[in-house]
Amino acid sequence: MRTALALLACLTLLLSPAPAPADGPQATYVLRVPAPVGEPAQRLLALGYDVVEQRDGADLFVIGDAHTADRLRADGFQSTVETTRPPSHQAPRSLDDATYYGGYRTVTAHLAHLDDVAAKHPELATVVDYGDSWRKTQGDGGHDLKAVCITRKAPGDCALSPTAPKPRLFVMGQLHAREITTGDLAWRFIDDLVGSELTAMLDTLEVWVVPIANPDGVDIVESGGDTPVLHRKNAQGTCSSGPRGVDLNRNAGSHWGEIGSSPNKCSEVYRGPRADSEVETQALESLWRKLYRDTRAPGDTAAATPDTTGAVISMHSYGNYVLFPWGWSTQKTGNDAALRKMAGDMAALSGFTAGQPGEVLYNAAGATDDWVYDDLGVPSFVWEIGASSGTCGGFLPPFSCQQDVHWPKVRPMLVSAMKAAAKPY
Missing domain, CATH: 3.30.70 (Alpha-Beta Plaits)
Known part of the structure; x- marks a missing residue:
C-alpha cells in the first residue's frame, strides 16, 4: 500500500x-x-x-x-x-454536540472533562486556568486555556512554582488543531492516571496535561462535524487565499523566523509577525517557566545540569516519530546523548523512529520543544503519532482506532516518560 x-x-x-x-x-x-x-x-x-x-x-x-x-x-x-x-456535502455538527466525527470530543467537552475529573478525584486532580485563547481575548467566543495537574496531593504540589517538591511530566495535545488523535489520547491518559495502577506513581510525580493547546483552531476543525476541517493553525488573522492563523509550532522564540517557517500569512507554517506573538504561545511559555527550573546556560551548545528534572511532550500526528531538539538544525544539543537515549527508549516501545527532525524529516525553527530545552534545559519531545497508511493512518482516523491501535502504542511511551522524569539526564 x-x-x-x-x-x-x-x-x-x-x-x-x-x-x-x-x-x-x-x-x-x-x-x-x-x-x-x-x-x-x-x-x-x-x-x-x-x-x-x-x-x-x-x-x-x-x-x-x-x-x-x-x-x-x-x-x-x-x-x-x-x-x-472528492468534496463532501455533509452537514456540519450542531453547536450542542459533545462529539463529532464518530466520537471525538469537542473543545467544550474536553474542558468539562477536566472539571469533572477534579470534582471526582479532589485528592489527585487540580484544574489550572493558564490563559485565554485569541478569540476570547477579542470578545469573540474562544475559550479558557486549561491544564490539569494530577498527583497524590501533598503540601506544595500543583503550585505554580519551579521549586515544587516533585518532578513534573507535561503532556499536551492538539497544538496543531487538525491532529485530533492527540486530544483523544490526552483524554485517555487523564482517565488512566486517576483510575489504574498508574495512580501509584503519582506519590512521587506530578503529571500536567493540556488536552487542547489550540482551542480556537480545534473549534474550526470540529465545525465540519462528520467532515472535520483540516485546519492546522490558530484563529488569529485573515488570509484571502489560504487558511487564517499562525502556526503555533513555528511561533516560539527559539531561533524564531529561521528555517522551515514562513513570513507569508497564508502559509500553513506562518510563523507570526514576531517571536512569541500569539497569546496561546505566551501562555504556554509562561506556564512552563512557572513549572520548571532553568538549568541550562545560554548558547546552542550549553548543557543542562545533571540535576534537571521533568520532561515535556507535545503530541502531534502523524508519521510514527519521536523527535527531539534541535529542530532548527542538525547541530547537537549539549544533552544530545541523554535526549537520544530517552527518545530511543520511548520509540522502541511503539515501533516509532527516533531522531532530530532534520535527521528523519526536515528542519523547522520556532517549535515548542526547542523553546523548552533552549529556555529551561528540560528534555522535550514531539511525538508524531500514527502511520501514514492503513485504516488507522493519517490525520483523521476512525474514532475506534484510538482505543484499538493508537492508545496501546502510546500508553507504554507515556509510562516510560513518567519513569524518566525524575532524573532524565
Missing part, C-alpha cells in the same frame, strides 16, 4: 475555514513530491506549501487543491497525485 493512501479516507472538504468558492466545494489532493532531506525539503517548506509531517524515502507529501501541482511545477518541483478526496 502506498504511503499516503490512508489520507483518501481521512482528508476533508476544505483546507481552511474560509467559505467555499462560488462554484461549490473543491476536491482535496495529496501530492507526492520528491524532496530529499536537506535543501530541497527546506525549500519546499519555505515556499509555504502544506507539507505533511511524513516522509517516504526521498519524497514528502503536500496537501492542496487542483491548482497545487501547477504551483509546484512553477517552483521547480515535480509531483504526482497520490490521492484525491
Whole structure:
C-alpha cells in the first residue's frame, strides 16, 4: 500500500475555514513530491506549501487543491497525485454536540472533562486556568486555556512554582488543531492516571496535561462535524487565499523566523509577525517557566545540569516519530546523548523512529520543544503519532482506532516518560 493512501479516507472538504468558492466545494489532493532531506525539503517548506509531517524515502507529501501541482511545477518541483478526496456535502455538527466525527470530543467537552475529573478525584486532580485563547481575548467566543495537574496531593504540589517538591511530566495535545488523535489520547491518559495502577506513581510525580493547546483552531476543525476541517493553525488573522492563523509550532522564540517557517500569512507554517506573538504561545511559555527550573546556560551548545528534572511532550500526528531538539538544525544539543537515549527508549516501545527532525524529516525553527530545552534545559519531545497508511493512518482516523491501535502504542511511551522524569539526564 502506498504511503499516503490512508489520507483518501481521512482528508476533508476544505483546507481552511474560509467559505467555499462560488462554484461549490473543491476536491482535496495529496501530492507526492520528491524532496530529499536537506535543501530541497527546506525549500519546499519555505515556499509555504502544506507539507505533511511524513516522509517516504526521498519524497514528502503536500496537501492542496487542483491548482497545487501547477504551483509546484512553477517552483521547480515535480509531483504526482497520490490521492484525491472528492468534496463532501455533509452537514456540519450542531453547536450542542459533545462529539463529532464518530466520537471525538469537542473543545467544550474536553474542558468539562477536566472539571469533572477534579470534582471526582479532589485528592489527585487540580484544574489550572493558564490563559485565554485569541478569540476570547477579542470578545469573540474562544475559550479558557486549561491544564490539569494530577498527583497524590501533598503540601506544595500543583503550585505554580519551579521549586515544587516533585518532578513534573507535561503532556499536551492538539497544538496543531487538525491532529485530533492527540486530544483523544490526552483524554485517555487523564482517565488512566486517576483510575489504574498508574495512580501509584503519582506519590512521587506530578503529571500536567493540556488536552487542547489550540482551542480556537480545534473549534474550526470540529465545525465540519462528520467532515472535520483540516485546519492546522490558530484563529488569529485573515488570509484571502489560504487558511487564517499562525502556526503555533513555528511561533516560539527559539531561533524564531529561521528555517522551515514562513513570513507569508497564508502559509500553513506562518510563523507570526514576531517571536512569541500569539497569546496561546505566551501562555504556554509562561506556564512552563512557572513549572520548571532553568538549568541550562545560554548558547546552542550549553548543557543542562545533571540535576534537571521533568520532561515535556507535545503530541502531534502523524508519521510514527519521536523527535527531539534541535529542530532548527542538525547541530547537537549539549544533552544530545541523554535526549537520544530517552527518545530511543520511548520509540522502541511503539515501533516509532527516533531522531532530530532534520535527521528523519526536515528542519523547522520556532517549535515548542526547542523553546523548552533552549529556555529551561528540560528534555522535550514531539511525538508524531500514527502511520501514514492503513485504516488507522493519517490525520483523521476512525474514532475506534484510538482505543484499538493508537492508545496501546502510546500508553507504554507515556509510562516510560513518567519513569524518566525524575532524573532524565
